[in-house]
Amino acid sequence: MTDVAGAAPDQLAPRGRSSILDLIRATEIDLRQFGMVVALIAIWIGLGFQNSTILQPVNFLSFSVQAAGTAILATGMVLVIVSRNIDLSVGSVVGFIGMFYAHLMANVFPATIGVNHPLAWIIALAAGVLLGIIIGGLQGFLIAYLEIPSFVVTLGGLFLFRGLIWQLSGGTTIAPDDPTFVLIGGGPEGSLGGTLSWVFGVVICVAAVYLLVNARRQRRRFGFPLRPLWAEVLIGGIAIAVVLGAVVTANSYKWPAGLATQYALKHGIVEPPGGLQIDAGIPFPLVILIGVTILMTFLATRRRFGRDIYAFGGNPQAAELAGINTRWTVMKIFILMGILCAISGAIASARLNGGTLDLGTGYELYVIAAAVIGGTLFAGGVGSIPGAILGALVMQSLQYGLSFLQFNSPQINMVLAVVLVAVVGIDQWARRRSR
Amino acid sequence: MTAEAAAMTTTTAAPLVELRNINVAFGGVHAVRDVSIDLRPGEVVGLVGGNGAGKSTLTKVLSGAQRADTGQILISGSPVEISNPRDAKEFGIETIYQTLALADNLDAPANLFLGRELTSRLGNLDDDRMEDATRKVMGRLNPNFQRFNMPVKSLSGGQRQAVAIARAVYFNAKILIMDEPTAALGPAETAQVRNLVRQLKNEGIGIFLISHDIHDVYDLADRVSVMYHGRIVDTVNKHEVSTDDILGMIILGKKPGDVTASELEQLELRG
Numbered sequence: 001m002t003d004v005a006g007a008a009p010d011q012l013a014p015r016g017r018s019s020i021l022d023l024i025r026a027t028e029i030d031l032r033q034f035g036m037v038v039a040l041i042a043i044w045i046g047l048g049f050q051n052s053t054i055l056q057p058v059n060f061l062s063f064s065v066q067a068a069g070t071a072i073l074a075t076g077m078v079l080v081i082v083s084r085n086i087d088l089s090v091g092s093v094v095g096f097i098g099m100f101y102a103h104l105m106a107n108v109f110p111a112t113i114g115v116n117h118p119l120a121w122i123i124a125l126a127a128g129v130l131l132g133i134i135i136g137g138l139q140g141f142l143i144a145y146l147e148i149p150s151f152v153v154t155l156g157g158l159f160l161f162r163g164l165i166w167q168l169s170g171g172t173t174i175a176p177d178d179p180t181f182v183l184i185g186g187g188p189e190g191s192l193g194g195t196l197s198w199v200f201g202v203v204i205c206v207a208a209v210y211l212l213v214n215a216r217r218q219r220r221r222f223g224f225p226l227r228p229l230w231a232e233v234l235i236g237g238i239a240i241a242v243v244l245g246a247v248v249t250a251n252s253y254k255w256p257a258g259l260a261t262q263y264a265l266k267h268g269i270v271e272p273p274g275g276l277q278i279d280a281g282i283p284f285p286l287v288i289l290i291g292v293t294i295l296m297t298f299l300a301t302r303r304r305f306g307r308d309i310y311a312f313g314g315n316p317q318a319a320e321l322a323g324i325n326t327r328w329t330v331m332k333i334f335i336l337m338g339i340l341c342a343i344s345g346a347i348a349s350a351r352l353n354g355g356t357l358d359l360g361t362g363y364e365l366y367v368i369a370a371a372v373i374g375g376t377l378f379a380g381g382v383g384s385i386p387g388a389i390l391g392a393l394v395m396q397s398l399q400y401g402l403s404f405l406q407f408n409s410p411q412i413n414m415v416l417a418v419v420l421v422a423v424v425g426i427d428q429w430a431r432r433r434s435r
Numbered sequence: 436m437t438a439e440a441a442a443m444t445t446t447t448a449a450p451l452v453e454l455r456n457i458n459v460a461f462g463g464v465h466a467v468r469d470v471s472i473d474l475r476p477g478e479v480v481g482l483v484g485g486n487g488a489g490k491s492t493l494t495k496v497l498s499g500a501q502r503a504d505t506g507q508i509l510i511s512g513s514p515v516e517i518s519n520p521r522d523a524k525e526f527g528i529e530t531i532y533q534t535l536a537l538a539d540n541l542d543a544p545a546n547l548f549l550g551r552e553l554t555s556r557l558g559n560l561d562d563d564r565m566e567d568a569t570r571k572v573m574g575r576l577n578p579n580f581q582r583f584n585m586p587v588k589s590l591s592g593g594q595r596q597a598v599a600i601a602r603a604v605y606f607n608a609k610i611l612i613m614d615e616p617t618a619a620l621g622p623a624e625t626a627q628v629r630n631l632v633r634q635l636k637n638e639g640i641g642i643f644l645i646s647h648d649i650h651d652v653y654d655l656a657d658r659v660s661v662m663y664h665g666r667i668v669d670t671v672n673k674h675e676v677s678t679d680d681i682l683g684m685i686i687l688g689k690k691p692g693d694v695t696a697s698e699l700e701q702l703e704l705r706g
Contacts, residue, residue: 222567302559304552307541311549314538321500321536322550323521381540 027231032375032427036390040397047401054404057253061283063400065186065351068285069094069344070363071392074370075296076340078388079306079333081371082313084380085143085150087337089157090344090367093135094360096161097128097345102174102355105181121181128342135161136338140331158364165357175354185350186283188255194279200287201247208239251279285347289389292343297385299336309333314381369416370395373423394419449512451476451641452497452528452610457506459492466492467503468665474610474641479632480670481656482645484685488662490645494612497643498530499523524551527609531599531616539588543580543598544569546587547605572601576631593624600631611635611642617651629655649685653678663688 024034048055073090080087104124109117117123139157143150176182183190192200212232219226255263255278263278264271300306308329312319319326348359374391376383395416402412450473459467467489474480482490495501497508499520508515510526517523523530530536537546544565553561553568566583573580577597587595596616603611613632617625632655636642646652652659653673660670661684668684680691687698 218563222563224563224566304554304558304560307545307549307552307560310541311538311545314540315536318536318538318549321498321520321530321532323519323524324550381538 026228027235028227029235030384030387033384033387033390036374036387036394040390040394043394043397043401047397047405050405054401057249059400059404060249061186061191061253061280063396064286064289065283065347066400067393067396068186068289069347070366070370070396071289071389072292072344072347073337073340073363073367074374074388074392075292075385076333076337077367077371078374078376078383078385079296079300079309080150080337081368081376081378082380082383083309083330083333084313084316085330085333086368087139087150087154087334088364088368089139089154089161090337090341091360091363091365092158092161092165093132093338093341094345094348094363095165095355095358096135096168097131097342098349098359099165099168099174099355099357100131101125101128101181101346101349102177103168105178106174106176106354109178116179118180120178121184124178124181125184125342125346128346129339132338132340132342132345133335134338135341136335137331139338140334143334144327144330162361165355165359169355169357171357173354173356175352177350177353181346182350182353184284184288184346185352186285186347188259188278188280190285190350191250191283192281192287194251194281197247197250197279197281200282201243204243204290205240208243209236212236247282250282253280254278255280285351288343288347292340293385293389300385305329305332310381312380366392366395369420373420375427450474450509451478451511453509453512454493454497455507455509457493457496457508458504459489459496459501460504465665467496470506470662470665470667472660472667472670474643476609476641477636477639478658479636479642479644479656481652481659481673482643482662483647483649483652483659483681484662487664488685489665490662491614493662494530494614494643494645497523497610498528498612500530521550524606527607528612529603529606529608529610530612530614531596531603532614537587537595537599540586542584543573543587543590543601544583546598547572547602549602551606568605569601572605573597576601576604577627591624592619593621593627596620596624596628600628604635608640611640612645613642614645615647616644617646617648625651649678649681653681661685 021031024031044055053059073094077087077090101124104127105120109115109120109124113120113123135157139150139153142148142153191197212235216226216232254260255276257275260276260278261271263269264276269276300309308319308324308326311322311324312326312329316326344363345360349355352359370392371383371388372378372391373394374384374387374389376388398416398419399412402415403409407415453471453473455471457467457470458465466487470489470493472480472482472493482494484490492501496503496506497517499517499522502518508517515522515526517526517528520530538549541549544562547569548565553564555561569583573583577594580594580597582590582594587598590598596619600616616632617628620628629651632642632644636655644652644656656673658670658672659676659681661668661681663685666688668688669690671681676691683689683691683694687694689698
């Protein structure tokens with residue numbers, strides 16, 4: 001979707017001489033996102049030079065789990081910012097819903113449906129999503145219908161829900177979560193395992209190839225210009241290589257020996273010499289992130305809802321005159337954000353096996369930064385979900401890598417701050433030049 | 436169709452749309468006062484007047500962007516209720532706004548179908564079908580246009596105007612409101628839009644043409660309604676008046692016969 005992706009770089013007037021840029025342009029890949037992928041690879045190569053142990057599969061897995069929480073929120077933040085709004089409350093809402101899950105499972109369920117009820121995790125999750133819808137709907141209503149600026153409403157939300165976390169928990173940590181619920185947070189048991197990871201990877205590859213072939217067939221049917229066949233094959237090939245590479249990486253991490261022994265005992269398996277080797281596979285938070293990304297991209301680019309958001313962000317008056325129900329559209333964006341907070345809160349609470357007072361603190365800034373690094377413009381109307389995911393991965397890579405290299409968190413924050421401002425600065429310069 | 440033939444249809448055909456005794460006030464400002472105006476198929480009615488005369492407000496009432504405080508709207512003789520832009524579109528009323536009302540960040544097909552997207556059976560946007568339709572409509576209006584996948588921000592004024600007009604053409608407008616359609620355009624593009632107006636008129640579409648450019652109006656319109664401080668000064672048949680008569684009405688707010696000698700003198704001094 002070239003019309004909604006980051007707008008500027010691909011509008012450079014075609015130059016006479018053939019260059020790498022022209023080749024990339026032929027593939028119709030967004031140059032900005034291409035640059036971010038390059039930056040991401042560069043970051044990890046740089047980290048690998050500093051300390052090669054960071055390139056072990058286990059680090060990629062725990063990095064992906066850590067990134068999932070904010071990346072999920074970033075997909076929604078893109079739409080919020082595209083609609084000329086902002087949501088500062090996401091961190092507090094994630095924390096509040098996270099604490100709510102813990103409260104349900106540690107305090108409410110034992111007294112009602114009993115401990116370890118097989119459906120406990122899904123009941124908790126459904127209640128959390130409902131809470132997210134209510135919170136998002138309330139904030140969205142105040143913003144869309146009462147026309148209170150979103151900055152103010154969600155700044156209030158930031159304080160209110162952080163306060164409610166204390167009210168709900170009585171100022172302490174609440175634990176534990178339901179043991180099945182905990183799997184949402186990843187870890188060796190909270191992963192797909194070897195076989196399912198392969199199935200998952202192959203399904204995604206087949207879907208990607210189908211989409212490419214189908215898009216080309218459609219364009220040919222209508223007689224539109226096609227991109228060169230080599231570009232299609234290249235894109236499909238890269239997509240398949242990335243997906244299958246991720247599966248191989250995830251499967252090459254084996255369960256820790258102690259956990260594998262426990263598993264063998266429980267299932268009456270005789271451990272072979274050298275211990276039972278169980279592939280961990282793709283962690284559930286990453287599966288959830290991939291699912292959310294696909295769904296949100298679909299909503300943003302293939303549905304009226306998404307088109308309405310981009311139209312409203314580009315020209316609110318035009319959207320209104322076109323008969324779009326702009327208030328309801330804005331309210332729906334915040335409801336969606338509430339649902340994403342419930343999902344992110346579930347991952348955060350499950351990882352900690354409970355609710356803590358500082359859960360989600362500072363998320364709003366990471367998430368907004370991810371969206372902005374990913375090419376979302378505060379002026380509205382421009383921003384892409386894949387871009388925001390890349391933005392979140394860049395932020396989290398630096399965060400994860402630098403803390404792996406023993407930098408302390410104030411130092412890491414300073415690096416992230418410089419990167420954020422520098423990326424946006426370079427972007428502005430590139431956009432101005434391309435005009 | 437010749438000008439004479441057009442003038443004849445003006446007198447015989449039933450009104451496509453009729454606005455009766457429309458009033459709109461913003462706080463203490465009476466933007467439109469007791470205005471009645473009508474439009475017949477294949478007719479162009481020019482709506483002229485100075486800044487703040489009420490032209491835009493009046494047309495917004497018809498396009499559903501502004502509710503009238505009192506008054507009646509009749510489409511083909513029957514009274515209708517137009518309370519939002521969607522209602523207006525259902526009656527075949529399309530508006531091309533002064534500000535174009537395009538979403539700059541979206542491409543031409545997305546803008547053409549804004550609010551009325553073509554979808555598949557499952558309700559997914561059918562971008563290919565929309566692009567195909569856009570290519571066909573734009574092929575009629577502006578055959579050289581190729582930038583179908585670019586945000587309209589990157590298009591020229593004439594191309595943007597063509598996209599805005601394509602929107603009205605595609606949805607088979609019966610009544611077209613054009614608010615300053617040539618204000619932002621160069622001479623060649625203006626000529627293009629004028630040809631387009633004649634083409635649409637010949638297809639039987641009724642057009643309200645709002646313009647500051649008295650020559651635009653005089654060239655294209657069959658009748659001219661002059662507004663002054665929210666009122667209609669007079670609606671005249673173009674062939675019965677000169678551009679100077681119309682200018683006099685715009686500036687003084689009086690019919691040519693009512694103008695006194697001293698006012699005429701002042702007008703000439705100003706001119």
